Amino acid sequence: MTREEPAFKIKNANFPLFVVHIHTTDFDKLKIELEKRLTQTPDFFSNAPIVLGLAAIAESGRTPNFASLVTFMLGLGMRVAGVAGGSPEQCEAAVQAGLGLFPDTPTRPLPQVAPDLDEPTPQSIRPLQPELPGFETPTEKPATGIQTGKDSPVDDITPPQSNPPATEPLFRPTMVIDKPVRTGQRIYAEGADLVVLAIVNAGAELIADGDIHIYAPMRGRAIAGAHGNQTARIFVQRLEAELISIAGCFQVFENGIPENVRGKPAHVHLDGSRLIFQSLPG
Amino acid sequence: MPKVIVVTSGKGGVGKTTTSASFSSGLALRGNKTVVIDFDVGLRNLDLIMGCERRVVYDIINVINGEVSLKQALIKDKNCDNLYILPASQTRDKDALNLEGVERILNELKESFDCIVCDSPAGIESGAFMAMYFADEALVVTNPEVSSVRDSDRILGILAAKSKRAVEGLEPVKEHLLVTRYSPDRVEAGEMLSVADIQEILRIPLLGVIPESESILQASNSGTPAIHLEKSDVAEAYRDVVARFMGEEVPMRFITPEKKGFFKRLLGGL
Numbered sequence: 001m002t003r004e005e006p007a008f009k010i011k012n013a014n015f016p017l018f019v020v021h022i023h024t025t026d027f028d029k030l031k032i033e034l035e036k037r038l039t040q041t042p043d044f045f046s047n048a049p050i051v052l053g054l055a056a057i058a059e060s061g062r063t064p065n066f067a068s069l070v071t072f073m074l075g076l077g078m079r080v081a082g083v084a085g086g087s088p089e090q091c092e093a094a095v096q097a098g099l100g101l102f103p104d105t106p107t108r109p110l111p112q113v114a115p116d117l118d119e120p121t122p123q124s125i126r127p128l129q130p131e132l133p134g135f136e137t138p139t140e141k142p143a144t145g146i147q148t149g150k151d152s153p154v155d156d157i158t159p160p161q162s163n164p165p166a167t168e169p170l171f172r173p174t175m176v177i178d179k180p181v182r183t184g185q186r187i188y189a190e191g192a193d194l195v196v197l198a199i200v201n202a203g204a205e206l207i208a209d210g211d212i213h214i215y216a217p218m219r220g221r222a223i224a225g226a227h228g229n230q231t232a233r234i235f236v237q238r239l240e241a242e243l244i245s246i247a248g249c250f251q252v253f254e255n256g257i258p259e260n261v262r263g264k265p266a267h268v269h270l271d272g273s274r275l276i277f278q279s280l281p282g
Numbered sequence: 283m284p285k286v287i288v289v290t291s292g293k294g295g296v297g298k299t300t301t302s303a304s305f306s307s308g309l310a311l312r313g314n315k316t317v318v319i320d321f322d323v324g325l326r327n328l329d330l331i332m333g334c335e336r337r338v339v340y341d342i343i344n345v346i347n348g349e350v351s352l353k354q355a356l357i358k359d360k361n362c363d364n365l366y367i368l369p370a371s372q373t374r375d376k377d378a379l380n381l382e383g384v385e386r387i388l389n390e391l392k393e394s395f396d397c398i399v400c401d402s403p404a405g406i407e408s409g410a411f412m413a414m415y416f417a418d419e420a421l422v423v424t425n426p427e428v429s430s431v432r433d434s435d436r437i438l439g440i441l442a443a444k445s446k447r448a449v450e451g452l453e454p455v456k457e458h459l460l461v462t463r464y465s466p467d468r469v470e471a472g473e474m475l476s477v478a479d480i481q482e483i484l485r486i487p488l489l490g491v492i493p494e495s496e497s498i499l500q501a502s503n504s505g506t507p508a509i510h511l512e513k514s515d516v517a518e519a520y521r522d523v524v525a526r527f528m529g530e531e532v533p534m535r536f537i538t539p540e541k542k543g544f545f546k547r548l549l550g551g552l
Contacts, residue, residue, distance in 0.1 A: 180485055182439030183432055199485055201435050 018045070019084065021053035025062040031072055038076040045077045051102050052094075055085030063090045066097035174210075181206065181220065188226075202242060211235070221245070230270050235280070239266040246270045284392040287399050288417035290441075292433030294404030296425045297462035300498060301520075302401035303331045304509035305421065308524030310365035311509075314396040317356065319387075320370035321413035322403035323379060329369045333360060333505020343371040346383030352390050361510055366395075376409035384412050406440060415446050419456040421489065425463045426475040431483050434459075438484065458489035460523065465494040466539040477537055490523035492516055493536040 024030055038044065050073075070080045082100030083091065091101055172192035181187060181196060183203030193210035196218075204220035206212055210232055212224045217238040225232030225247035232246050239261050243252050249270055256262065258277055265280040289302045299322070306318035320328035323343060329335040340355040345368070352368075359365035368387075371378065391398050402413035414420065420441055424434040441455045442448055448455070461477055468474040477491055495516045501508040509520040515536055522532045 179442060180438075182442070183436040185439045185443070199483075201432075201483060203432060203435070204439075 017081070018048060018050045018078075019053045020050055020078070021056060022064070023056045025057050025060045027064050027069065030064075031069075034073065034076060034078075038078070043077070045079075047077055047079055049081035050078050052080060052083045052099075053085055054083055054087070054090050058085060058087040058090065061087075061089075063087075063093045066094050066099060070097060070099070175208070208232070223250075225270075232270075234268040235266075236268075237265050238263055239277075244268055244275060246275060249273050249275055251275050284395055285397050285418050286388060286392075286416050287397060287419045287421060288402055288414045289399060289421045289423060290402040290410060290414055290437050291404065291423040291430070292406060292410075292437040293425070293430045296423050296430050297492070297498075298404070298423050299327050299331055299401055300502065300508060301421065301423050301460060301462065301492070302328060302399055303507035304517075304520040305524060305527075306365060306397070306399040307359070307362055307507045307509050308520055309397045309399070309527075310359070310362035312524060312528060313364065315364050315394065316362075316397040316399065317366045317368060317391055317395045318399040318401060319368040319413075320401050321379070321409055322401065323370045323409060324372070324375045325403070326370035326372050328401050329357070329367060330505060331502050332367055332507060334367055334369075335505070338369045341369045341371040342387070343374045343378045345387055346379065352387060361507070376403065376407065376412070379409065379412045381412065381415060385416060388416050406436060410437075411440075411444070414441060414455075415444070417441070417445060417455050418447070419458065421458050421460050422484070422486065423460050423462055424480055424484070426461060426465075426469065426477075426480060428475065431475065431480055434484060438486065457486040458527070459484055459486045460489050460492065462492040463494045464491045464536065466537060470539050477534075488534070489526055490519060491534060491537050492519045492523070 020034075022030060052069075066080075066083075073080055080099060082102050083094040084102035086094065095101065172190070174193040174195055175187070175189035176195045176197065177187055178197045180198045181200045181204040183201055186205040186207065187194065187196070189208035189210065189212075191209045194206055194208035194212045196206060196212075196214045197216065199216045200206060200214055200218045200220045200222075202219045205223070206214070206220065207223045207226050209225065209227045209229060211234065212222050212232075213235045214222070215237050217240055218236040219240045219242065221243040222234050222236070222241055223243075223245040224234045228247050230247040234244060234246065239257055240263060241253070241257070243250055245251070246268065247270055261277045261279050265282050267278045267280050269276050269278075287305075289298050289305065291298050299320075302318055302320075306316050310316040318328065318332075319342060320326050321342075322328070326338075326341070329338050334357050337357050340350045342355065344350045345352050345355045356366040356368055359367060368391075388398060400413045400417065403409040414437075422434050422437060424430050438457060441457065445455050447453065459481065461480060464477070465474060469476045477488065481488060493515045495514065497511055497514045497516055498508050501511055501516075508514070508516045509524075511517040519536055522535060525532045
C-alpha cells in the first residue's frame with residue numbers, strides 16, 4: 001500500500017487583518033466617507049480582506065444592508081471577509097449575506113468625541129488571553145497605537161508607529177521607551193520586545209508579546225509573553241515591581257520581593273509554571 | 283511670548299489654589315501682566331483666597347457662553363496692579379466648559395497678558411483636562427505623602443500624553459515640581475517623604491518647597507494670598523518659587539530642620 005499525501009491539511013494560522021469599525025447607522029454617510037477616504041489612497045487595501053467592526057452600532061437596533069455594503073466596498077478594493085462585535089440580528093443578517101463571524105473582540109465603548117474613522121489599524125485574530133488581575137486582553141488598539149482599558153482612560157506614551165504593513169513581517173522591531181512610564185500608563189509592545197530606558201512607576205503597566213528589558217527602577221507591572229510565549233524573559237536593572245508575569249504565570253509581592261533580587265538587577269524566566277528570579281551582576 | 287501655566291496635582295487639598303493665588307500674585311509683583319483663572323467650576327475657591335468673592339458678577343462660563351465679554355468678567359486684584367482674576371461659576375458644573383471656549387478665552391487673554399495661570403480642579407476628569415490642555419508649563423503641586431505623589435505621577439503621565447503640546451507633537455509641557463506642606467522635622471523623624479524621595483519617583487525639576495505653616499490658614503481665611511504675609515516662611519518660599527520660575531538662581535530653603543537655640547546652632551556649626 002502506498003502512503004498517499006492527504007489532499008489537504010488544516011492548520012491554524014494568524015494573519016493581520018484590517019477592521020473597519022463602523023461608528024454610524026447612517027449607512028449612506030458611511031459609504032460617502034469610505035469613498036472619500038479610499039479615493040485619496042486607492043491602492044491602500046488592494047483586495048486585502050477586512051472585517052466590519054459592528055460593536056459601536058450593536059445597540060442601535062439597525063442592521064446595514066450587508067449585500068449592498070459588501071458590493072460597494074469591493075468597488076473600493078476592500079474585500080469584506082466577515083463581521084465582529086455585532087448584535088445577534090446583525091450577525092444573522094451578515095451570515096445571510098455570506099459573511100463570516102469573527103469572535104467578538106473585546107471592544108472599548110467608543111467615545112462620542114472620537115474622531116471619525118481614523119487610519120485603519122492592523123489587527124490579528126489571536127488565541128484567548130490568560131486572565132490576569134487588572135489585565136485586559138490587548139486585542140484592540142486605537143489608531144494611535146495605544147492600549148486603552150475599558151473603564152479607565154489611559155494615557156500612554158505613543159510609540160512611534162509606521163504605516164500598517166500589508167503582510168506580517170518576519171519580526172517586529174523592538175519598542176523602545178525613553179520617557180518615564182507613570183501611574184496609569186500602559187505600554188504594549190505588540191508582537192515585539194520592549195525596552196524601557198526610564199523609570200517605571202507604581203501603577204504603570206508594561207506588556208510585551210516578547211521580552212521586557214528595563215534599564216531603570218521597575219516599580220510597576222511587567223507582563224512578558226502576553227500571548228503565551230513561555231520563553232519570554234524579563235530583565236530589570238532594579239527590581240521593585242508590583243507584579244511580574246510571563247505567559248500568564250504571574251506573581252505579586254504582597255510580602256515583598258525575594259531578598260536576593262529586591263532592588264537589584266534581576267532576570268526572570270519561566271520554568272514550567274514557576275517564575276524563577278535570578279540576580280544579575282550589578 | 284505669553285505663557286499658559288497650569289497649577290495641577292491630581293489629588294485634592296494639596297495646595298493648588300493657595301499656590302495659584304500666591305504664584306500669580308508673585309508674578310504680578312515682578313511686573314508681569316498676569317491673569318489667574320479658576321477652573322474649578324462648581325466649587326469656586328480662588329476668589330475667596332484672593333479676597334474678591336464679593337466682586338464676582340460674571341464668571342468663566344458666562345464668557346464661554348458668549349453672554350458677557352472677557353473684560354466684564356475679569357476682576358482686578360486688590361493687592362497687585364498687574365493681576366486679574368477670572369472666577370469660576372458656582373452654579374454650573376464642569377461640563378459647562380469646552381475646549382473651543384477655553385481656547386478662545388486663552389487666545390484673547392494672550393493678547394494682553396504675559397502670564398496666564400490656570401488653577402486646576404482636583405481629579406483627572408474634564409475640568410482638570412480643560413485646565414491643562416493648553417498649558418505651556420505645569421506646576422505640579424505635591425505633598426510629601428505617597429498618595430499625593432502617586433496622583434502627581436498620574437497627572438504627569440496625562441500631561442505627557444494628552445495635552446495639546448503632546449497631541450500635536452510640539453515641545454513637551456515644561457514640568458516643575460512644587461512640594462507643599464513640607465515639614466523638615468517630620469521628614470527627619472521618618473514620618474514624611476523627603477524631597478529626594480519625591481524626586482526619585484517623579485523625576486522632574488524641583489521649583490521649590492513650601493513649608494507647612496499655620497499662617498496659610500490665616501491667609502486663606504482673610505482672603506490674602508500667602509505671598510503677601512509679613513515675616514513668613516511661606517511668603518518667602520513662594521517668592522523664591524517665582525524668582526526661580528523667572529530664571530533666577532535661588533538656593534533651596536526650608537528643606538532642613540530649623541536649628542533651635544544658641545547652643546544647638548553652635549554645636550550644629552561645628
